Amino acid sequence: MxxxxxxxxEDGPLYVSAKKVYPQRVKGRFRRIKWALLAxxxxxxxxxxxxxxxxxxxxxxxxxxxxxxRRRFYFFFIELxxxxxxxxxxxxxxxAIVLFLMNAIAGRIWCGYLCPQTVWTDLFFAVxxxxxxxxxxxxxxxxxxxxxxxxxxxxxxxFVWLMIAWWTGGAWVLYFSDAPxxxxxxxxxxxxxxxxLWIGILTATTxxxxxxxxxxxxxxxxxxxxxxxxLTDSDALNVTYKFDRGEPRASVKQAAQxxxxxxxxxxxxxxxxxxxxxxxxxxxxxxxxxGCIQCGLCxxxxxxxxxxxGRPTGLIGxxxxxxxxxxxxxxxxxxxxxxxxxxxxYAAIIAFVGGAMLYQLATRAFxxxxxxxERTPLFTTLKDGSIRNAYTxxxxxxxxxxxxxxxxxxxxxxxxWEVAGAQQTADWRPxxxxxxxxxxxxxxxxxxxxxxxxxxxxxIQIKAADLSFGENATxxxxxxxx
Amino acid sequence: xxxxxxxxHEPDFDAVTGQxxxxxxxxxxxxxxxxxxxxxxxxxxxxxxxxxxYWLVYPAWPLISSHTTGLFxxxxxxxVALEVQALEQxxxxxxxxxxxxxxxxxxxxxxxxxVALARGKASFAENCVGCHGQGGTGAPSYPNLTDDDWVWGGxxxxxxxxxxNGIRWTQNADTRMGEMLAFGRQGMLKKDEIEQVVDFVRSLxxxxxxxxxxxxAGKALYETNCASCHGEAGKGNRExxxxxxxxxxxxxxxxxEAMIESVHNGRAGIMPAWASRLxxxxxxxxxxxxxxxxxxx
Ligand code: SF4
Ligand code: SF4
Numbered sequence: 001m002x003x004x005x006x007x008x009x010e011d012g013p014l015y016v017s018a019k020k021v022y023p024q025r026v027k028g029r030f031r032r033i034k035w036a037l038l039a040x041x042x043x044x045x046x047x048x049x050x051x052x053x054x055x056x057x058x059x060x061x062x063x064x065x066x067x068x069x070r071r072r073f074y075f076f077f078i079e080l081x082x083x084x085x086x087x088x089x090x091x092x093x094x095x096a097i098v099l100f101l102m103n104a105i106a107g108r109i110w111c112g113y114l115c116p117q118t119v120w121t122d123l124f125f126a127v128x129x130x131x132x133x134x135x136x137x138x139x140x141x142x143x144x145x146x147x148x149x150x151x152x153x154x155x156x157x158x159f160v161w162l163m164i165a166w167w168t169g170g171a172w173v174l175y176f177s178d179a180p181x182x183x184x185x186x187x188x189x190x191x192x193x194x195x196x197l198w199i200g201i202l203t204a205t206t207x208x209x210x211x212x213x214x215x216x217x218x219x220x221x222x223x224x225x226x227x228x229x230x231l232t233d234s235d236a237l238n239v240t241y242k243f244d245r246g247e248p249r250a251s252v253k254q255a256a257q258x259x260x261x262x263x264x265x266x267x268x269x270x271x272x273x274x275x276x277x278x279x280x281x282x283x284x285x286x287x288x289x290x291g292c293i294q295c296g297l298c299x300x301x302x303x304x305x306x307x308x309x310g311r312p313t314g315l316i317g318x319x320x321x322x323x324x325x326x327x328x329x330x331x332x333x334x335x336x337x338x339x340x341x342x343x344x345x346y347a348a349i350i351a352f353v354g355g356a357m358l359y360q361l362a363t364r365a366f367x368x369x370x371x372x373x374e375r376t377p378l379f380t381t382l383k384d385g386s387i388r389n390a391y392t393x394x395x396x397x398x399x400x401x402x403x404x405x406x407x408x409x410x411x412x413x414x415x416x417w418e419v420a421g422a423q424q425t426a427d428w429r430p431x432x433x434x435x436x437x438x439x440x441x442x443x444x445x446x447x448x449x450x451x452x453x454x455x456x457x458x459x460i461q462i463k464a465a466d467l468s469f470g471e472n473a474t475x476x477x478x479x480x481x482x
Numbered sequence: 483x484x485x486x487x488x489x490x491h492e493p494d495f496d497a498v499t500g501q502x503x504x505x506x507x508x509x510x511x512x513x514x515x516x517x518x519x520x521x522x523x524x525x526x527x528x529x530x531x532x533x534x535x536y537w538l539v540y541p542a543w544p545l546i547s548s549h550t551t552g553l554f555x556x557x558x559x560x561x562v563a564l565e566v567q568a569l570e571q572x573x574x575x576x577x578x579x580x581x582x583x584x585x586x587x588x589x590x591x592x593x594x595x596x597v598a599l600a601r602g603k604a605s606f607a608e609n610c611v612g613c614h615g616q617g618g619t620g621a622p623s624y625p626n627l628t629d630d631d632w633v634w635g636g637x638x639x640x641x642x643x644x645x646x647n648g649i650r651w652t653q654n655a656d657t658r659m660g661e662m663l664a665f666g667r668q669g670m671l672k673k674d675e676i677e678q679v680v681d682f683v684r685s686l687x688x689x690x691x692x693x694x695x696x697x698x699a700g701k702a703l704y705e706t707n708c709a710s711c712h713g714e715a716g717k718g719n720r721e722x723x724x725x726x727x728x729x730x731x732x733x734x735x736x737x738x739e740a741m742i743e744s745v746h747n748g749r750a751g752i753m754p755a756w757a758s759r760l761x762x763x764x765x766x767x768x769x770x771x772x773x774x775x776x777x778x779x
Binding site for chain 2: 212213216220374375376377380381382383384385388390420421443445
């Protein structure tokens with residue numbers, strides 16, 4: 001077995017001490033894609049809290065804000081209340097299925113390009129390369145004894161890492177409070193302790209995960225590589241070493257000799273550049289494996305080598321197991337099947353869940369009414385023999401304006417009702433004023449004369465009507481009598 | 483004693499696994515040296531260090547009669563005491579508002595009302611439910627506080643006075659006084675007269691009188707014996723705590739037997755005066771709470 005295996009294979013020992021990986025600098029198509037995605041993702045992460053979004057004077061104007069204090073979540077034009085966190089379930093389902101779909105189409109796109117662990121590790125690698133030099137210099141530096149210049153280089157690297165980590169933690173807390181204010185408070189040491197604490201925690205995790213644990217997170221901590229193994233199939237594109245073309249490996253000189261002797265020679269020249277650039281330090285030529293996050297950097301490295309040798313590129317590239325095996329048997333590879341039952345099913349689930357969420361979001365009510373019938377007493381007999389029931393109404397006004405809400409009843413003739421502390425309109429409907437973006441609890445007393453008040457109970461309908469917007473919310477509840 | 487199956491040798495290299503050995507072998511089986519990942523070990527060591535720090539900072543080790551107190555003398559009991567103190571301080575601030583505001587002002591201010599209702603509810607559960615029941619639903623001979631029938635008045639001021647001074651609570655000079663005499667036991671009415679007067683009262687309340695009852699005789703008896711407190715029309719008198727006899731609410735039950743018993747033995751329910759047990763702010767809060775139960779006038 002190759003000594004490059006990041007994960008011990010079956011025959012080897014179960015535990016190995018972590019081997020430090022020194023990824024080499026690489027240029028090429030996938031590297032460029034990764035830089036672009038890195039800039040894009042980190043740009044969103046670091047600057048999104050500063051984006052403003054006007055919601056009127058009563059509400060915060062931060063585009064994305066998790067407001068724990070007032071128990072609201074704001075995302076641009078969406079505002080969620082705590083009772084709507086079930087949207088999160090939908091989002092999680094969507095996230096899972098999107099991951100599955102990515103996997104069925106082109107392998108671990110998430111791991112290779114988008115996962116925070118990958119993105120920050122990539123950034124930390126870049127810093128390391130900038131300060132300590134490329135692969136060879138770093139191996140040499142680590143091997144040599146401590147000197148002033150080594151201490152200087154290491155200190156500089158860790159300082160920059162810590163600064164990035166600290167900024168990462170700093171950006172995190174900005175999602176939970178008004179960003180500009182919090183930045184000012186943080187700078188003047190006026191911010192709440194929890195803000196500093198979370199910055200500290202996130203600084204530590206970023207520094208440790210991206211600077212020190214790196215590929216170990218993917219290999220030992222993350223569940224996704226295990227799940228991925230169960231999700232991929234022989235039709236899915238994966239970063240693949242095309243052994244049909246690469247084997248048997250031979251240096252340029254050996255290959256020429258072999259060919260001259262009429263023996264086959266592959267295109268892989270055993271330069272090990274693919275291993276040198278790999279951020280998890282594995283050998284892709286051993287096949288698709290748990291340790292491969294499919295970042296595509298070995299493709300760039302190998303293409304570079306092939307280009308220099310004047311051989312066609314793509315010895316390592318996105319390919320399917322079926323295609324490679326077909327070519328190895330000398331048959332022509334089957335066409336890429338992106339539309340398969342698996343991808344169609346995933347896409348259908350995504351469309352369904354996404355559609356249901358959008359529909360729900362578009363049609364959700366901005367006025368909610370919840371009714372709790374008073375249990376003690378269930379009913380009260382009044383002097384004139386009529387029966388009174390008490391209810392607690394919880395009226396939620398999800399708009400950013402104050403709203404007058406009229407309470408009306410659908411109940412037998414002669415029923416009267418009264419809301420504690422409410423004004424009455426001319427036609428005897430009690431009106432309560434619900435402040436913007438909040439809930440109001442009021443007590444409703446409903447009195448039914450005899451003989452309409454039949455025991456043990458009958459249904460009545462309680463309706464909250466917004467006089468200005470014309471929105472309604474109705475709830476059915478019991479009216480109890482002896 | 484050494485294990486005869488165990489031999490020790492110099493650690494060497496195992497070619498099959500590419501791994502070094504520990505230098506131990508049992509029955510010729512050599513033990514491989516397979517260390518845990520370094521980060522894992524470090525995490526483990528850090529947790530040990532952490533626990534030592536924890537022992538130093540927090541109370542940790544039991545001693546004979548006490549325990550180590552930790553560097554800063556932290557204890558969860560003291561922490562709770564602090565929290566309770568902070569809570570009480572906050573309550574006092576809220577109570578300050580209740581102290582100066584009148585009952586009407588409390589009713590009118592949503593903020594004060596919220597505080598008063600919360601306090602009143604808690605205090606009610608502690609002091610009142612024993613007789614008046616959860617939510618003030620009452621029980622036979624203990625008035626229901628949610629209805630619109632008030633023996634001593636259902637206005638804010640009336641309720642406050644009742645809570646403060648009690649009913650027939652003789653230790654309190656301002657207590658509410660009034661007596662339903664034991665007409666039968668004290669020989670003021672004979673048995674058949676009691677039945678006559680009860681049947682008349684039942685007719686006032688639109689309850690079924692006994693068959694063939696002499697309502698005219700009952701009326702005459704009522705006017706001489708009862709009307710002075712309960713009024714000509716039986717509407718009662720809150721000054722003396724004489725209940726309304728014409729409504730649907732009967733504190734001691736509306737059966738003919740219960741009413742006969744009331745006239746025969748009299749009734750004199752007692753409510754303690756709370757002024758000596760509860761502070762004025764709590765009484766205000768209780769007043770507002772009881773007033774809000776549905777019957778307040
Ligand atoms: S294995 Fe896990 S941590 Fe690593 S890149 Fe993939 S998702 Fe991210
Ligand atoms: S083998 Fe290639 S694709 Fe996989 S992690 Fe290494 S460099 Fe990236």
